[in-house]
Amino acid sequence: MRCPMCQLESAAPVLKVGAGDYCACPQCGGLYLDPYPARQTNAVFEGDAGAAEQQALEVARRGYFLRHLIRIEKHVGRTVQNWRLMEIGCGSGVLLQTAIARGWQADALEMSPELAAIARRINPTAKITVADVVDHTTGAAEYDAVMALDVLEHVLDPGLMLRNCCSLLKPGGLLLLQTPNTASLRFRTQGAAWEMMDPDQHINLFSQRGLEMLLENSCFEVVTLSTVSGSGMEVGAARAAAAVKQWVLDRGKLGNALCVLARRRV
Numbered sequence: 001m002r003c004p005m006c007q008l009e010s011a012a013p014v015l016k017v018g019a020g021d022y023c024a025c026p027q028c029g030g031l032y033l034d035p036y037p038a039r040q041t042n043a044v045f046e047g048d049a050g051a052a053e054q055q056a057l058e059v060a061r062r063g064y065f066l067r068h069l070i071r072i073e074k075h076v077g078r079t080v081q082n083w084r085l086m087e088i089g090c091g092s093g094v095l096l097q098t099a100i101a102r103g104w105q106a107d108a109l110e111m112s113p114e115l116a117a118i119a120r121r122i123n124p125t126a127k128i129t130v131a132d133v134v135d136h137t138t139g140a141a142e143y144d145a146v147m148a149l150d151v152l153e154h155v156l157d158p159g160l161m162l163r164n165c166c167s168l169l170k171p172g173g174l175l176l177l178q179t180p181n182t183a184s185l186r187f188r189t190q191g192a193a194w195e196m197m198d199p200d201q202h203i204n205l206f207s208q209r210g211l212e213m214l215l216e217n218s219c220f221e222v223v224t225l226s227t228v229s230g231s232g233m234e235v236g237a238a239r240a241a242a243a244v245k246q247w248v249l250d251r252g253k254l255g256n257a258l259c260v261l262a263r264r265r266v
């Protein structure tokens with residue numbers, strides 16, 4: 001099959017993981033499910049109980065969301081005022097709430113109706129649409145920034161997701177993506193036991209090279225690429241220790257997730 005990340009056609013070695021298998025792409029170093037699923041699942045976020053659990057996690061990660069927003073704001077280069085942000089997969093809307101408090105005019109897509117209902121309650125000014133990003137094409141090009149944290153690995157067609165993100169952005173607009181890193185120290189040391197190898201949810205797992213190739217084959221140029229690690233929920237001394245660990249791991253791009261900021265080509 002063709003690698004969904006770099007498009008190489010190959011019969012690559014298959015890594016056995018639980019009930020599913022991942023194929024390791026010899027060109028980009030990414031991993032994709034083999035056989036490739038016909039549909040994607042989102043089971044972890046279904047139902048009111050799942051939504052409440054997700055909301056609690058997001059509240060604990062408010063500082064982490066703020067750091068991601070600041071990554072974008074640094075590259076926009078001016079004071080944020082009525083700039084438009086689209087978040088793909090907003091969950092219960094805690095990141096949106098943080099963005100709106102900082103001056104962003106923010107909207108979102110969210111696949112789970114239960115999570116979208118919570119997000120609307122806490123963000124009454126935001127337009128929150130229940131939709132999958134791969135089905136959503138507005139062509140309106142009205143946003144200054146699009147963020148998608150921990151979404152790319154879940155979608156069947158990551159190239160289509162990036163093209164749809166491109167259609168949402170104004171020319172020169174910024175895309176911030178975060179997704180698991182197949183060159184991470186965790187994967188190198190744990191192999192098939194790496195927690196990101198989750199065939200029920202994660203269809204494609206990216207290397208730096210695969211992510212850069214997919215972005216450049218869409219309409220983006222990479223501005224910064226770093227790796228991040230930790231849960232984002234650490235506080236106090238644990239937060240300081242996590243920041244040091246992240247800095248050290250990022251020297252070799254060994255963090256558990258890739259975090260890329262890319263600009264839509266004009």
Ligand SMILES: [Zn+2]
Pocket residue numbers: 003004005006007008025026027028029030210
């Ligand atoms: Zn590949």
